[in-house]
Amino acid sequence: MVAAKRTRAEKKKAYDKKLCQLLDEYTKVLIARVDNVGSKQLQDIRKGIRGDSVVLMGKNTLIRRCIKVHAEKTGNNDIENLGELLVGNVGLIFTKGDLKEVREEIAKYKVGAPARVGLIAPIDVVVPPGNTGLDPSQTSFFQVLNIPTKINKGTVEIITAVDLIMKGNKVGSSEAALLSKLGIRPFSYGLVITNVYDNGSVFSPEVLDLTDDDLVEKFAAGVSMVASLSLALSYPTIAAAPHLFINGYKNVLAVAVETDYSYPHADQIKEYLKDPSKFAVAATVAAVDSDAASVAALKEEEDLGEESDGDLGLSLFD
Structure with missing residues (x-):
């Protein structure tokens, strides 16, 4: 017998119950930006930190409402500081472990990604010199981007390193096509910790890097x-x-x-x-x-x- 599909109200009620349990059980939360993070990558992160940490995703408005209601019920107004951090495409990582160690574990799960057209470059992209393995008919890609080349043993060779894309600029169609042909995946994406909530206190993740x-x-x-x-x-x-x-x-x-x-x-x-x-x-x-x-x-x-x-x-x- 197939179980009846839950209604939207039932799903919200179950989500609210789960979030309230996490708020009662955990006092430390990492707020992470999840831009360009795929479901498989997120699943690997959940497995990697399983045991002392829980990843919770959801709509910001729903999470804020749940946090506000829970704060009114428990009288813990400090929890509302957590709701103010929910800006953009973010998720919550509830943890009982060391905050610095959890952040370092999360940083391990970065996945390389190609340069897609229209994407804002998070880093500078430099094409290194050397043999590309492409035949001479592909020189038009290099000429459009003013990349100095020469023909060596029947293949195109880049003479000098070229700054192809600057950080903060959009990736053009020519740059994306060239990087794809060269097999270069210049970008890497993963969860990026933006804020830290610790028992009512909110601070920047850079604080975790401070030593004695x-x-x-x-x-x-x-x-x-x-x-x-x-x-x-x-x-x-x-x-x-x-x-x-x-x-x-x-x-x-x-x-x-x-x-x-x-x-x-x-x-x-x-x-x-x-x-x-x-x-x-x-x-x-x-x-x-x-x-x-x-x-x-x-x-x-x-x-x-x-x-x-x-x-x-x-x-x-x-």
């Missing part, structure tokens, strides 16, 4: 800006505290140098100012001390090495 070193560098730059602003306004902050103490100490030292007031470190500075040659002596002594410490450490390592070698020899011949 990048975060430390940005944090240090922020602390430096806070310290600079604090010093300019004479407003004390933790970031500016070391600089304030050092600047205060410099003022105390300056007063000690210009007056009879003194303390041990100021006495040393005064001696240097009276006899500048002591600066060079102090620098030389510091360098000698550093070299001596290095030599001592190296000697200690050699002694340890000799002792371990000697112990090894005794243990072998005992």
Whole structure:
């Protein structure tokens, strides 16, 4: 017995139920652009990320309505941020895995595609030099596109590399025909992650590429800006505290140098100012001390090495 075909209302109700289950179960979602992605390619992507991720496609208006209703029922208004990202031909990838790893897995499923007439080129297309394998009767294609060629052993050979199509330009009929004859599939298409939703927060996928070193560098730059602003306004902050103490100490030292007031470190500075040659002596002594410490450490390592070698020899011949 053949099951009765579901009506459109029943399909929408089932879709709404599935989407609500995913919203309850997953807190991380990747929004992916699916332009020029075929059904077979999408099926391979579903299989590749199966286990901790689910791909959901559908009409943007229907998804937005489901998200809005679900947000009202659950009181989780942050979910509505997800609906605002549904612009253009996009799909949702719900995941429990690491966002960066899931994005890298999705990027593996790119498929080469020919240059079709009227298509906007996503990259620059360069025809490399070399033998094309085409007979001399095909030279008209190259002449139309001003591609320098020569006849070599009965076939057409391209002399120099040629920038055939620039990124952002439409593919013409001549370019498409030539690339087809040369067997060049210059473009590749796959799911492109445009936005990331993580438990109410929305950010660009470039954030996933940040490393710990990048975060430390940005944090240090922020602390430096806070310290600079604090010093300019004479407003004390933790970031500016070391600089304030050092600047205060410099003022105390300056007063000690210009007056009879003194303390041990100021006495040393005064001696240097009276006899500048002591600066060079102090620098030389510091360098000698550093070299001596290095030599001592190296000697200690050699002694340890000799002792371990000697112990090894005794243990072998005992």
